Every structure is written in structure tokens, then in C-alpha cells.
Amino acid sequence: MGTTSHTAAPTAALALGLFFTPPASIATDAIISTVAPLVAVAIGNLGFMSPALAEPAALTKKQSDALNTYNNSRSNFEQVLGQRRAQINSNQPIPNLPGQALYLARNNMMSAYKDLTDALPSRIGGPNKYGIPPAYFSADNEPLLDEYRRLFDLMQAPPANAQRSDTPFKDVVDLGTAIARARGLDATNAEAAGRISLGLFFAETNGNQNIGNARSNKYKGSLQTGVPEDQNGRKKWAAIKKSIADRDPALNARDDNEEARVGNLDHRFNHWTAVRDGLMNAHADVFPQVPAIVKTLPDPIDQMKLFELIQIIPSPTRSALQSRNLVDYRISDPKVMAYLRNNSIFTFGQADRARTSATFREILDAMWLFNDKFERALAKFEEIKSSQKVEAGRPGSDAR
Structure with missing residues (x-):
């Protein structure tokens, strides 16, 4: 909301949504180290009950240092959350990019916790x-992430003039499927493209339509695009619109209605046009490769992750797709590794940050912050498909 600070990348990637990172794969207007130290703000206690970890006896200096660093980073995260909450509750001015300090503080805490569990494996707790992964996060800190998510919901609320849809998830699936069919896919693979598109919506915005972006002034809306990306997507849509109209008159009529409705409003704040233009800009040209991608990556979540990487590191991902071995294609460019880290991939802990290269299989596995989002996207997709089957089975329905 992944997601994305891929400054060299032409599209915005929201990385890691509202649960763990702000929605926005943003090249955050300026790549800032996700582990940069933050100055603690002296504010009142937020009332979070999770205490800092106490220091047991007989620790080595390395272990003691890791424990102290973690306790300090956790305290700082709590303070930054409290400061932003106090500003919002009292209607005080908040800084430009108000989510950036929260994002960095969260990353610092998780990074310090991973260093602690590397030094003291006994500190690895249960699931959260x-x-x-428990090595990166203590379940005791769940209240902090709860507040983190609530604050981003407030800071990224849609503008008052945004044009919402009553069927936002179905819209994404319908558009992704229709675009894939126009790009030559059969019904089965077009359905996979629709499912992947829904995953992108969750990755970029946590499934929230028309949102702003608390970490970037560039990327907005339901697919977190910039103005140039949106305009490029509109041009590409115009080029296939006749094909869309011939194949699916009902969807084309919906599109005409949304175009009339949006008028001179920023197309990124009409859910339909935002999703349509975002998919056309970055993903429609890759949809013809869906059959090969599904064969290589049979796990639907891996498929979603790969398309999210088109948001975060588009050129390397396209090169990997053109290679003979997608999963073993290796990234070693320091700038590309920095884009990944800025989207919470290989971000947490000294061992992860020390990596100088990674294969696409390793990158996909390291995108664990996306797993929850994509699982919810899959569940929503199955719900939509079940509803469509019920509707198609009713007497007099158009089973087109």
C-alpha cells in the first residue's frame, strides 16, 4: 500500500499492505534505508501492555547488545505510534508523508528482533x-501492529470526492479476466489472470478502494499508480476497447458509464478506471504469459507474488520471464536489491540485509509479508466464483 519505492521502476508497487507495511510499493519519493535510526519522540505511554524483554543472566556482550537494541527499537516504535495518534486525535498538523516514520520504526523493531533471535534462538516464540515468521516478530507486539494498521487506515482514507464501487472485488476480477481474454487467453487462463489481478489489489491497498498513500505523494488509488502510469493505461485500454465491446457488451457498457461518471476527476479516484488503467499499464502485456507462469509456478500465491514483482522491479522480472529458468534467475544489481528491501523483502535483520544477490525463488519465498494479503484475495476470489455459479444456475439467468 506494497508498495513502492522502486525509484527506477516505472510503476508503483505497493508493497506489503496495511497489515505490515503501508500499502504502497512506493519508491518512497526518496529511497530511505528501512533500517535507518529514528529519533525517539518523548510522549505519553500509549497503554500497550507488551513489556520490553528483560535481560537474563549470563548473556554475551553480543547477545546483550542485541537485546538492548531490540528493546530500544520497540520503545521507539511505540513512541512514534503514540505521537501520530495524538496528532490525529487532536487535529494537529501532521508531516508530509506521515506514514514514513511509522514504516521505518516498524521495520527497525522487526529487524532488531530478528538480530536478537539470531543471537538468542531461545527468544523465538509462538505464532502470531x-x-x-516468529523469528522476525513477537506475538507480544500484536497490539503495536494493530495500531499501526489503524493509523494507516486513517492517514490513507480516500478523498471526499472519490467514486467508490459497491462491488470492488468483482470489478477487479471482471476487468482482469476481460483484459486477459482480449489479449488472447482462453477462459481458464483468463480466470487465472482475474485471480492474479485481485491479488494485486490486495497487495497494493489491502483491498481498500480509492485510498491515498501515507508514504508517497505520487501513487494513489485502488492500484496505487502515478499520473503517467494511469495515462498510459488509459491509452492502452482505448486500443483494446473494441475487442472488449465485441466480447463483453455488458462490461463495455459499465466502462462507458464509469467514464461518464468520472468526467474530469482524477481517474485514479474512480475505482473502476483506477483498476482498469493500472492493469493495462503494467500487467496486460504480461497476461499472454499466464499459461507458462501457471505451469512454472502452480501455487496461486506465487503467481500473485510474481505479478507484484512487476510492480516493484519490472525490468528484472520481465527479464526473468524471458529467461529459460524463471525460478533460478538471479538478481545481483545493488539498486534492484535496494528496491526489494524498500518493499520489505530482505529487509529485516543483518543477515537478510547482507545479501548481495538472490534468485527469483528466494525472492518469492522472502515475500512472506504478502502471504496474508494473497490468502485473503484467494478466499475472496473463491467467494466471487461461487456466487457467480449460484447466479448462473438460477432459472432465466444469462449463463454467458
């Missing part, structure tokens, strides 16, 4: 409700 966010599905973050």
Missing part, C-alpha cells in the same frame, strides 16, 4: 495472528 499476522502470520509473520
Whole structure:
């Protein structure tokens, strides 16, 4: 909301949504180290009950240092959350890019916790409700991430004039499927493209339509695009619109209605046009490769991750797709590795940050912050498909 600070990349990637990172694969207007130290703000206690970890006896200096660093980073995260909450509750001015300090503080805490569990494996606890690997996150800190998400919901609320849809998830699936069919896919593979498109919506915005972006002034809307990306997507849509109209008159009529409705409004704040233009800009040209991608990556979540990487690191991902071995294609460009880290991939802990290269299989596996989003996208997709089957089975329905 992944997601994305891929400054060299032409499209915005929201990386890691509202649960763990702000929605926005943003090249955050300026790549800032996700582990940069933050100055603690002296504010009142937020009332979070999770205490800092106490120091047991007989720790080595390395272990003691790791424990102190973690405790300090956790305290700082709590303070930054409290400061932003106090500003919002009292209607005080908040800074430009108000989510950036929260994002960095969260990353610092998770990074310090991973260094602590590397030094003291006994500190690895049980599972947490966010599905973050326990070596990176203590379940005791769930209240902090709860507040983190609530604050981003407030800071990224849609503008008052945004044009919402009553069927936002179905719209994404319908558009992705229709675009894939226009690009030559059969019904089965077009359905996969629709499912992948829904995953992108969750990755970029956590499934929230028309949102702003608390970490970037460039990327907005339901697919977190910039103005140039949106305009490029509109041009590409115009080029296939006749094909869309011939194949699916009902969807084309909906499109005409949304175009009339949006008028001179920023197309990124009409859910339909935002999704349509975002898919056309970055993903429609890749849809013809869906059959090969599904064969190589049979896991639907891996497929979604790959298309999210087109948001974050588009050129390397396209090169990997053109190679003979997608999963073993290796990235070693320092700038590309920096884009990944800015989207919470190989971000947490000294061992992860020390990596100088990675294969696409390793990158996909490291995108664990996306797992919860994509699982919810899959569940929503199955719900939509089940509803469509019920509708098609009713007497007099058009089973087109």
C-alpha cells in the first residue's frame, strides 16, 4: 500500500499492505534505508501492555547488545505510534508523508528482533495472528501492529470526492479476466489472470478502494499508480476497447458509464478506471504469459507474488520471464536489491540485509509479508466464483 519505492521502476508497487507495511510499493519519493535510526519522540505511554524483554543472566556482550537494541527499537516504535495518534486525535498538523516514520520504526523493531533471535534462538516464540515468521516478530507486539494498521487506515482514507464501487472485488476480477481474454487467453487462463489481478489489489491497498498513500505523494488509488502510469493505461485500454465491446457488451457498457461518471476527476479516484488503467499499464502485456507462469509456478500465491514483482522491479522480472529458468534467475544489481528491501523483502535483520544477490525463488519465498494479503484475495476470489455459479444456475439467468 506494497508498495513502492522502486525509484527506477516505472510503476508503483505497493508493497506489503496495511497489515505490515503501508500499502504502497512506493519508491518512497526518496529511497530511505528501512533500517535507518529514528529519533525517539518523548510522549505519553500509549497503554500497550507488551513489556520490553528483560535481560537474563549470563548473556554475551553480543547477545546483550542485541537485546538492548531490540528493546530500544520497540520503545521507539511505540513512541512514534503514540505521537501520530495524538496528532490525529487532536487535529494537529501532521508531516508530509506521515506514514514514513511509522514504516521505518516498524521495520527497525522487526529487524532488531530478528538480530536478537539470531543471537538468542531461545527468544523465538509462538505464532502470531499476522502470520509473520516468529523469528522476525513477537506475538507480544500484536497490539503495536494493530495500531499501526489503524493509523494507516486513517492517514490513507480516500478523498471526499472519490467514486467508490459497491462491488470492488468483482470489478477487479471482471476487468482482469476481460483484459486477459482480449489479449488472447482462453477462459481458464483468463480466470487465472482475474485471480492474479485481485491479488494485486490486495497487495497494493489491502483491498481498500480509492485510498491515498501515507508514504508517497505520487501513487494513489485502488492500484496505487502515478499520473503517467494511469495515462498510459488509459491509452492502452482505448486500443483494446473494441475487442472488449465485441466480447463483453455488458462490461463495455459499465466502462462507458464509469467514464461518464468520472468526467474530469482524477481517474485514479474512480475505482473502476483506477483498476482498469493500472492493469493495462503494467500487467496486460504480461497476461499472454499466464499459461507458462501457471505451469512454472502452480501455487496461486506465487503467481500473485510474481505479478507484484512487476510492480516493484519490472525490468528484472520481465527479464526473468524471458529467461529459460524463471525460478533460478538471479538478481545481483545493488539498486534492484535496494528496491526489494524498500518493499520489505530482505529487509529485516543483518543477515537478510547482507545479501548481495538472490534468485527469483528466494525472492518469492522472502515475500512472506504478502502471504496474508494473497490468502485473503484467494478466499475472496473463491467467494466471487461461487456466487457467480449460484447466479448462473438460477432459472432465466444469462449463463454467458
